[in-house]
Amino acid sequence: xxxxxxxxxxxxxxxxxxxxxxxxxxxxxxxxxxxxxxxxxxxxxxxxxxxxxxxxxxxxxxxxxxxxxxxxxxxxxxxxxxxxxxxxxxxxxxxxxxxxxxxxxxxxxxxxxxxxxxxxxxxxxxxxxxxxxxxxxxxxxxxxxxxxxxxxxxxxxxxxxxxxxxxxxxxxxxxxxxxxxxxxxxxxxxxxxxxxxxxxxxxxxxxxxxxxxxxxxxxxxxxxxxxxxxxxxxxxxxxxxxxxxxxxxxxxxxxxxxxxxxxxxxxxxxxxxxxxxxxxxxxxxxxxxxxxxxxxxxxxxxxxxxxxxxxxxxxxxxxxxxxxxxxxxxxxxxxxxxxxxxxxxxxxxxxxxxxxxxxxxxxxxxxxxxxxxxxxxxxxxxxxxxxxxxxxxxxxxxxxxxxxxxxxxxxxxxxxxxxxxxxxxxxxxxxxxxxxxxxxxxxxxxxxxxxxxxxxxxxxxxxxxxxxxxxxxxxxxxxxxxxxxxxxxxxxxxxxxxxxxxxxxxxxxxxxxxxxxxxxxxxxxxxxxxxxxxxxxxxxxxxxxxxxxxxxxxxxxxxxxxxxxxxxxxxxxxxxxxxxxxxxxxxxxxxxxxxxxxxxxxx
Amino acid sequence: xxxxxxxxxxxxxxxxxxxxxxxxxxxxxxxxxxxxxxxxxxxxxxxxxxxxxxxxxxxxxxxxxxxxxxxxxxxxxxxxxxxxxxxxxxxxxxxxxxxxxxxxxxxxxxxxxxxxxxxxxxxxxxxxxxxxxxxxxxxxxxxxxxxxxxxxxxxxxxxxxxxxxxxxxxxxxxxxxxxxxxxxxxxxxxxxxxxxxxxxxxxxxxxxxxxxxxxxxxxxxxxxxxxxxxxxxxxxxxxxxxxxxxxxxxxxxxxxxxxxxxxxxxxxxxxxxxxxxxxxxxxxxxxxxxxxxxxxxxxxxxxxxxxxxxxxxxxxxxxxxxxxxx
Ligand SMILES: Nc1ncnc2c1ncn2[C@@H]1O[C@H](COP(=O)(O)OP(=O)(O)OP(=O)(O)O)[C@@H](O)[C@H]1O
Ligand code: SF4
Ligand SMILES: [Mg+2]
Numbered sequence: 001x002x003x004x005x006x007x008x009x010x011x012x013x014x015x016x017x018x019x020x021x022x023x024x025x026x027x028x029x030x031x032x033x034x035x036x037x038x039x040x041x042x043x044x045x046x047x048x049x050x051x052x053x054x055x056x057x058x059x060x061x062x063x064x065x066x067x068x069x070x071x072x073x074x075x076x077x078x079x080x081x082x083x084x085x086x087x088x089x090x091x092x093x094x095x096x097x098x099x100x101x102x103x104x105x106x107x108x109x110x111x112x113x114x115x116x117x118x119x120x121x122x123x124x125x126x127x128x129x130x131x132x133x134x135x136x137x138x139x140x141x142x143x144x145x146x147x148x149x150x151x152x153x154x155x156x157x158x159x160x161x162x163x164x165x166x167x168x169x170x171x172x173x174x175x176x177x178x179x180x181x182x183x184x185x186x187x188x189x190x191x192x193x194x195x196x197x198x199x200x201x202x203x204x205x206x207x208x209x210x211x212x213x214x215x216x217x218x219x220x221x222x223x224x225x226x227x228x229x230x231x232x233x234x235x236x237x238x239x240x241x242x243x244x245x246x247x248x249x250x251x252x253x254x255x256x257x258x259x260x261x262x263x264x265x266x267x268x269x270x271x272x273x274x275x276x277x278x279x280x281x282x283x284x285x286x287x288x289x290x291x292x293x294x295x296x297x298x299x300x301x302x303x304x305x306x307x308x309x310x311x312x313x314x315x316x317x318x319x320x321x322x323x324x325x326x327x328x329x330x331x332x333x334x335x336x337x338x339x340x341x342x343x344x345x346x347x348x349x350x351x352x353x354x355x356x357x358x359x360x361x362x363x364x365x366x367x368x369x370x371x372x373x374x375x376x377x378x379x380x381x382x383x384x385x386x387x388x389x390x391x392x393x394x395x396x397x398x399x400x401x402x403x404x405x406x407x408x409x410x411x412x413x414x415x416x417x418x419x420x421x422x423x424x425x426x427x428x429x430x431x432x433x434x435x436x437x438x439x440x441x442x443x444x445x446x447x448x449x450x451x452x453x454x455x456x457x458x459x460x461x462x463x464x465x466x467x468x469x470x471x472x473x474x475x476x477x478x479x480x481x482x483x484x485x486x487x488x489x490x491x492x493x494x495x496x497x498x499x500x501x502x503x504x505x506x507x508x509x510x511x512x513x514x515x516x517x518x519x520x521x522x523x524x525x526x527x528x529x530x531x532x533x534x535x536x537x538x539x540x541x542x543x544x545x546x547x548x549x550x551x552x553x554x555x556x557x558x559x560x561x562x563x564x565x566x567x568x569x570x571x572x573x574x575x576x577x578x579x580x581x582x583x584x585x586x587x588x589x590x591x592x593x594x595x596x597x598x599x600x601x602x603x
Numbered sequence: 604x605x606x607x608x609x610x611x612x613x614x615x616x617x618x619x620x621x622x623x624x625x626x627x628x629x630x631x632x633x634x635x636x637x638x639x640x641x642x643x644x645x646x647x648x649x650x651x652x653x654x655x656x657x658x659x660x661x662x663x664x665x666x667x668x669x670x671x672x673x674x675x676x677x678x679x680x681x682x683x684x685x686x687x688x689x690x691x692x693x694x695x696x697x698x699x700x701x702x703x704x705x706x707x708x709x710x711x712x713x714x715x716x717x718x719x720x721x722x723x724x725x726x727x728x729x730x731x732x733x734x735x736x737x738x739x740x741x742x743x744x745x746x747x748x749x750x751x752x753x754x755x756x757x758x759x760x761x762x763x764x765x766x767x768x769x770x771x772x773x774x775x776x777x778x779x780x781x782x783x784x785x786x787x788x789x790x791x792x793x794x795x796x797x798x799x800x801x802x803x804x805x806x807x808x809x810x811x812x813x814x815x816x817x818x819x820x821x822x823x824x825x826x827x828x829x830x831x832x833x834x835x836x837x838x839x840x841x842x843x844x845x846x847x848x849x850x851x852x853x854x855x856x857x858x859x860x861x862x863x864x865x866x867x868x869x870x871x872x873x874x875x876x877x878x879x880x881x882x883x884x885x886x887x888x889x890x891x892x893x894x895x896x897x898x899x900x901x902x903x904x905x906x907x908x909x910x911x912x913x914x915x916x917x918x919x920x921x922x923x924x925x926x927x928x929x
Binding site: 093097098105110158 | 925
């Protein structure tokens with residue numbers, strides 16, 4: 001008998017749950033109690049480390065060393081999962097389904113997605129025949145809007161994009177008609193437009209399949225968007241629980257208060273971001289018609305991936321230049337071109353009158369002193385075996401700057417500038433938190449006193465509070481050292497806070513380049529509008545997702561359509577868009593956009 | 604379609620490799636000191652006769668001409684004739700230089716075709732024994748990294764590795780064959796004669812399989828899809844047998860390919876000790892007798908076998924893990 005058939009008021013009830021880190025004896029969850037009704041969607045928010053994932057794992061009976069439940073009850077239908085592990089096992093994957101934030105490694109890479117969906121359903125419900133399971137999998141893949149579900153059923157996980165994989169994992173969770181779905185940060189790895197689609201989907205599924213959802217996430221706007229009620233977790237404790245509107249209007253706890261207060265906004269007017277726009281200045285970096293393609297082998301022989309095409313923009317000294325776009329749009333390939341790690345196939349990249357794309361390797365090394373890169377991944381980009389001091393001194397050594405004592409002084413100075421305690425000089429980076437690691441990365445980039453810092457998704461792994469702190473740090477460093485920044489990011493809210501001018505990329509092209517205010521209040525490209533409509537925010541939206549974005553994902557950069565690359569998802573597309581690719585044109589006031597609608601002859 | 608293109612590409616590459624190997628062997632054999640004709644004809648033969656035989660056999664032509672002739676023969680399936688062995692059996696003694704026997708010298712191809720199946724039988728049995736020993740130990744060790752099955756796998760591998768194969772071969776032959784009379788050991792008069800040498804070989808290669816398995820099983824078990832599988836509701840048996848083992852089998856396959864190639868090409872010591880009439884023994888005799896055509900023939904056939912095994916392994920690996928199919 002399926003649990004959701006039973007008429008009860010509560011599906012799940014958690015009583016005084018305490019989870020302890022057995023090694024240190026520290027409690028990670030303290031006395032957590034809450035109820036969840038059938039069909040309800042409850043969001044759980046809290047800062048990084050507040051215990052959200054631990055809660056999710058405890059509910060899914062998936063805690064492992066060194067974490068252990070040391071008190072309380074988890075009642076499903078009145079039976080305690082903690083006292084009855086056999087019962088908990090029968091529920092796992094059947095009545096309680098879990099979807100995590102990392103869909104990439106969640107399925108066996110050597111089996112087709114379809115086969116694994118069928119395998120899972122038959123593991124928890126052996127009475128269902130393979131044919132029925134297959135039919136159900138395809139139906140659900142269609143329900144989560146995976147295009148050509150029948151064919152995708154037979155594809156392997158590596159043939160799925162991140163967004164599709166996350167949808168497949170949702171299908172995996174829903175295969176057994178679970179009574180409870182635990183969704184831990186499922187939109188975090190996704191692009192905003194895909195995340196918006198997934199949220200919409202989850203709501204529909206909640207109605208169609210009457211599944212209760214525990215929706216864990218670290219972004220307040222997303223949590224409020226998704227749920228009937230929001231529960232706030234702070235330092236392992238439930239500090240409040242309210243309906244989204246009430247939570248925003250009358251937050252009870254200090255942490256919630258602070259979270260709402262510091263929430264960055266997209267549309268609030270009157271920010272003093274406008275930089276002195278003195279157009280007589282020479283551009284520090286000037287990019288013209290840059291293109292780069294890579295060769296890959298595919299099933300049908302060789303194929304060209306057009307990673308970057310027709311990219312054009314100027315960055316002026318003291319600018320905070322933003323480059324935004326979804327994953328796979330070529331941001332990181334562009335970054336490699338800008339830093340001279342790779343050479344463009346066409347076009348030019350001038351850095352202070354020197355063409356980076358054609359500079360000799362020796363010149364390039366010298367130039368790199370003046371522009372530095374800070375990477376996305378705070379974990380992978382630091383050598384784990386070197387002490388922090390040594391990491392900071394390495395670039396100085398490479399460029400043969402100063403003697404030992406001077407290098408040491410400079411490293412220490414950089415550490416205190418980015419807010420790392422100098423007594424960490426001799427320790428390894430392994431003990432640092434994500435925020436501290438990013439500070440270290442920034443310090444490493446700035447010891448050479450560069451002119452231009454390129455930040456590739458530098459903040460995307462950090463939570464809201466930590467992001468805010470680092471942005472303040474960037475601002476201070478800019479005032480002191482006159483840095484110019486290029487921020488490469490998918491996060492519009494962040495870009496809105498810090499950037500003076502912004503380029504929007506879609507499938508390798510810059511489709512719009514505009515000053516901050518202009519982009520947000522008068523976007524010149526339908527794709528920019530789609531991005532804005534999908535950005536998570538608590539404010540009243542200027543653009544409604546229903547009007548701005550059609551279902552689907554960007555086409556693959558291997559077989560690009562002949563006309564405008566956005567035509568497949570653009571609500572305003574017309575005949576000409578299918579045959580002719582629009583070029584970047586001025587819209588006045590330093591704003592450029594590549595869309596036929598801006599052509600005086602059209603519209 | 605993929606299969607056809609894959610095979611065409613790999614076979615072409617393989618043909619090139621075999622060609623290069625034969626060119627290398629051919630050249631090397633002609634620059635090493637020692638005149639095979641002198642050996643064949645015997646120390647007493649007059650210089651003029653030796654020259655005559657040599658130019659008769661084309662051994663005084665420039666190397667590239669000899670090589671061209673040789674390759675031409677190979678393309679027609681002719682690996683030449685042994686310098687030393689008569690068609691009817693035992694090696695020709697050094698002292699006789701009776702030229703009339705030349706026409707009855709054994710075909711290299713026949714010599715190899717007679718012995719290769721013996722070596723193949725030995726290799727397959729050795730591989731089967733090795734897997735029988737290594738699979739349970741290796742998998743178990745990989746499932747409990749750091750635990751005692753893992754340590755057990757490590758210790759037993761160390762013991763196996765430190766046993767010299769000739770020593771183990773002799774000890775086992777004395778013990779099992781001479782003392783206990785369980786299995787025959789020396790020579791070959793039936794399948795039973797393969798068991799002991801195969802077992803010694805299995806002990807030699809098992810540690811590599813165990814090591815590869817523990818590492819790859821442990822690596823796969825720590826991946827997130829295995830971790831998540833339990834939450835998705837799969838049973839432990841499904842997780843281990845359907846997912847973990849399948850994923851760890853690719854490195855194992857590669858290793859097995861290499862090991863099998865080694866078994867085919869280089870079981871010299873074991874075949875020698877057990878007087879097992881396989882390719883290894885044939886090689887040893889050919890080298891000692893400076894039987895150039897035979898050495899060349901064996902080298903080419905084993906090179907071709909390596910290439911084929913490699914292709915089969917890669918094909919099997921892409922079937923298991925489609926990501927490898929690029
Ligand atoms: N396997 C583990 N070993 C040791 N400590 C752990 C482990 N898992 C979690 N913790 C600790 O438990 C606390 C809560 O972690 P948890 O992963 O639940 O945070 P979270 O709220 O999910 O954060 P995020 O938003 O970053 O996902 C943290 O202090 C963390 O260091
Ligand atoms: S060119 Fe056409 S398809 Fe492309 S963005 Fe403009 S209106 Fe849409
Ligand atoms: Mg988490």
